[in-house]
Every structure is written in structure tokens, then in C-alpha cells.
Amino acid sequence: MSTLKPVCESWFATEKINDWLYLISEPHYYWWNRANLWLIKGQKQDLLIDTGLGVSSLRQHIASLIDKPLLAIASHIHFDHAGGMHEFDHRAIHAAEAKALETGDDHEALCTAEQGWVLEEHFEQLPHADFTVTQYTLHAAEPTQVLKEGDVLDLGDRAFEVLHLPGHSPGCIGLYDAKSQDLFSGDVVYDGELLDQxxxxxxxxxxxxxxxxxxxxxxxVYPGHYSIFGRSRYQQITVEYLEAKRKPGCPAEQRL
Structure with a gap:
């Protein structure tokens, strides 16, 4: 006999990192695949980097923090990052994955039953009483802005350059502030097992x-999973990945 899971009081948790940045998470979901959702407060515009699973209203959860136009950005199409994009009026994704968001492509979002990424045991508590994993899907949401390499998102007091950083998926991006040297990296680089297969x-x-x-x-680095880390760990992660994956004699050359 299966044990009925409780319905959580609040699906989201919010941590204020500093005066301009909030980290939002889904604490009742499996930690290994639990995404970091970053709310950046700007002078004239706010950015929301990733929107989680989409099983509870993120828009409602952050309503009290929003006092200016908000752009929701998917760092890439996977369900744990783009699941809540449909809730927001202004939403952006890289051109390589714009069609997948527009059509609600469950295969590209990794959330078909056959792919086995969305499992009942990954939910420690339920977001609402009638939630079932079998009905989970990526809601179709037409992008209002299609991002490309070199685009600049100007918040008034700081600006982020869009870096197209494929490999994990074709449309992966990072947002980079050259002045502060902050990188919001999505699933391109984080301090954990990198998925490249x-x-x-x-x-x-x-x-x-x-x-x-x-x-x-x-x-x-403000990553898509796990903890914030600094320059030294960033350099270590990139070196370790390249040493593990490179084939001797054929290093690729790629200009920044």
C-alpha cells in the first residue's frame, strides 16, 4: 500500500543573497535535480533566471518582490528550469530552443514518461492535492524575446551579456556581468556531476x-544547481572537465 504524501504549505523557499539578488528554490523536490531560480533586482528592470518545475505558481510567490517590469529567462529548455515560463508575460530563451518552448516539447524538456526524469519519488511533498506525476508536462509558451550570443540585458545599474554556451543542450546560455565578473551559468557549469550524455x-x-x-x-558563479562558488573553484571545475574529456592531440580552439 502506497503512503499518501502530504501537501506542502509552501512549495517555494526564498533566500535573500544581497540587496539585488534572491535565490528561490523548490525544497520539497529531489535535491539532485532541484534548480536554483535567480531573481535579479535592477534599477529599471528585473530578471528572473529560470522558473523551476511549474507545478506551483512562482509568479504568485514572487509577487511581493516585483516592483518593475520583469523578464523571465530560461537558461535552457529542460523541465526543471523552464517549467514555469508560461506564467510570465515576458519570457526569453535562446533561439536554438525557442521552438521547443513555443510548442511545449516534452522530449526536449526531458519530461516524457519514457525518459524517466520526472518521478513520483522525487516529490517529498506535493505542491497541491491533485498533483500527479503522470500528468506532468511542459506548458507551451511562445517566447516574447529570442536571445542570441552578444545580446545585452540592461537593468539600468548593471548589464548582463548573453553568452551562448552549448554542450549540455543546444540552447544553453549564461548571463555575464563583465564589470562585476558575475556569471549566472545555468547548467553549463556548477559544482556537481555535469550531465553531458x-x-x-x-x-x-x-x-x-x-x-x-x-x-x-x-x-x-551563480549556478543552476547547488551552491554559489568563486574563482578558484570555477577554474578547478573547468580544468577537471577538460582533462577528463579531451582527447590527446586535438584541443579545440574557440574564440571568446
């Missing part, structure tokens, strides 16, 4: 991305 992954491209990242001056 998904159907949408391509290791030679990931190697090129990491060679590029080695030349990028980074002070702090």
Missing part, C-alpha cells in the same frame, strides 16, 4: 564551451 548533449561542443569559459574572467 543526454540526447541533447554534445561533448565536443561542451569542450569548446569550457575552453571558452577558461578565458572568461569570473569572480562569482
Amino acid at each position: 543526454l540526447h541533447c548533449s554534445h561533448i565536443p561542443t561542451y569542450i569548446q564551451t569550457y575552453e571558452r569559459l577558461q578565458r572568461l574572467p569570473v569572480d562569482t
